[in-house]
Amino acid sequence: xxxxxxxxxxxGQIGTELCLELEKRDDVVLYRADIxxxxxxxxxxxxxxxxxxxxIKQLISDLQIxxxxxMAALLSAKGEENPKLxxxxxxxxxLHLLDLAKEGFYKKLFWPxxxxxxxxxxxxxxxxxxxxxxxxxxxxxSKRSGEFWCDYYFNKYGVDVRSIRYPxxxxxxxxxxxxxxxxxxxxxxxxxKIGNYTSYLKGDTILPMLFMPDAIKATLALMDAPKxxxxxxxxxxxxxxxxxPELMAHSIRRFIPSFEISYSIxxxxxxxxxxxxxxxxxxAIADWRFEVEYDLDQTVEAMIEALK
Ligand SMILES: NC(=O)c1ccc[n+]([C@@H]2O[C@H](COP(=O)([O-])OP(=O)(O)OC[C@H]3O[C@@H](n4cnc5c(N)ncnc54)[C@H](O)[C@@H]3O)[C@@H](O)[C@H]2O)c1
Numbered sequence: 001x002x003x004x005x006x007x008x009x010x011x012g013q014i015g016t017e018l019c020l021e022l023e024k025r026d027d028v029v030l031y032r033a034d035i036x037x038x039x040x041x042x043x044x045x046x047x048x049x050x051x052x053x054x055x056i057k058q059l060i061s062d063l064q065i066x067x068x069x070x071m072a073a074l075l076s077a078k079g080e081e082n083p084k085l086x087x088x089x090x091x092x093x094x095l096h097l098l099d100l101a102k103e104g105f106y107k108k109l110f111w112p113x114x115x116x117x118x119x120x121x122x123x124x125x126x127x128x129x130x131x132x133x134x135x136x137x138x139x140x141x142s143k144r145s146g147e148f149w150c151d152y153y154f155n156k157y158g159v160d161v162r163s164i165r166y167p168x169x170x171x172x173x174x175x176x177x178x179x180x181x182x183x184x185x186x187x188x189x190x191x192x193k194i195g196n197y198t199s200y201l202k203g204d205t206i207l208p209m210l211f212m213p214d215a216i217k218a219t220l221a222l223m224d225a226p227k228x229x230x231x232x233x234x235x236x237x238x239x240x241x242x243x244x245p246e247l248m249a250h251s252i253r254r255f256i257p258s259f260e261i262s263y264s265i266x267x268x269x270x271x272x273x274x275x276x277x278x279x280x281x282x283x284a285i286a287d288w289r290f291e292v293e294y295d296l297d298q299t300v301e302a303m304i305e306a307l308k
Contacts, residue, residue: 003027004031005022006033007030007031007068009034009070010033010037011174012072014071017212018069022220031045032045050089056100060106067108068109070093075139076114077271083138091146094111094146098150101153109160109161113234115207115275117140117143118131119132119135127279128237129280136271147235163233164219164236166210166215168210169210169211172185172306180268180271187248187261188252188303191252191256195258196262198262199263199264205273206244207275208278209240210240211299214292217293221289221290222236225287236281236283237279238284245261247296249261251300
């Protein structure tokens with residue numbers, strides 16, 4: 001029997017590549033929903049506002065959806081520019097979806113959190129799953145609150161909701177949507193286009209990152225895992241590799257030796273300074289066998305290859 005899967009926020013940086021992978025599965029019938037597309041039901045595309053509770057309920061019940069991936073959100077940098085909108089979108093979309101799962105409209109939810117839950121008081125290196133977590137951005141506050149809601153709905157109502165704290169994600173298919181780690185995509189694009197890049201983060205700002213194929217593989221591994229192997233219902237830590245603008249520039253110079261980087265630091269530095277440099281993801285490894293395939297150099301090489 002086929003599985004009816006709905007991706008909300010399907011046209012974003014993660015949604016695009018997640019849909020490509022889901023489409024390869026013979027047992028999946030994929031439906032995409034996003035606020036920036038027009039409905040074309042023959043192509044299984046639906047214009048949907050993730051804050052519209054009635055609209056989501058209607059779509060899920062009309063299509064008889066089994067699983068939902070909720071990717072619509074306002075990211076860290078955009079969230080700081082519009083805190084109320086970030087809270088409204090990030091929280092209410094999740095609460096609507098949790099309620100619909102609780103009421104039996106569909107069976108399983110994936111909702112992404114972020115390393116932005118960690119704040120300036122959290123340990124910076126090998127940051128544990130459970131530690132001091134005091135986020136300092138509205139994005140981080142919304143993600144941490146969302147994690148608690150997921151755990152609450154699982155414990156209280158048995159809602160099968162699964163979540164990952166993604167690090168910064170590097171990809172070439174779709175432009176990133178306004179996060180603090182967006183430089184990691186722009187630096188490779190600008191290197192190829194004009195041979196230089198002006199970074200809004202200081203050269204030595206180290207953050208955890210992951211290449212998109214590894215992030216999608218992790219997401220599907222978590223969703224495919226047997227229910228009783230999931231021991232964390234807030235959100236799983238996920239690392240990858242640690243990099244900085246300087247380290248990325250160094251890696252890019254293996255292919256473009258004349259590449260130059262300069263700096264014009266903006267408000268995103270403060271956000272980056274509040275986040276971990278590396279993540280302890282031993283729970284993801286133990287519970288659903290998370291494995292990183294791409295390190296920094298392999299990611300840069302794959303990015304350059306794809307963008308050329
Ligand atoms: N990209 C990253 O590096 C990263 C890191 C950590 C966590 N995340 C999380 O992963 C999820 C997806 O991130 P992304 O990078 O793909 O974001 P994105 O901004 O690239 O994509 C979000 C998509 O949601 C859509 N959208 C926005 N408002 C909507 C609404 N009201 N209704 C329906 N759709 C709406 C947008 O049109 C866009 O296509 C988010 O929850 C984000 O917080 C992303």
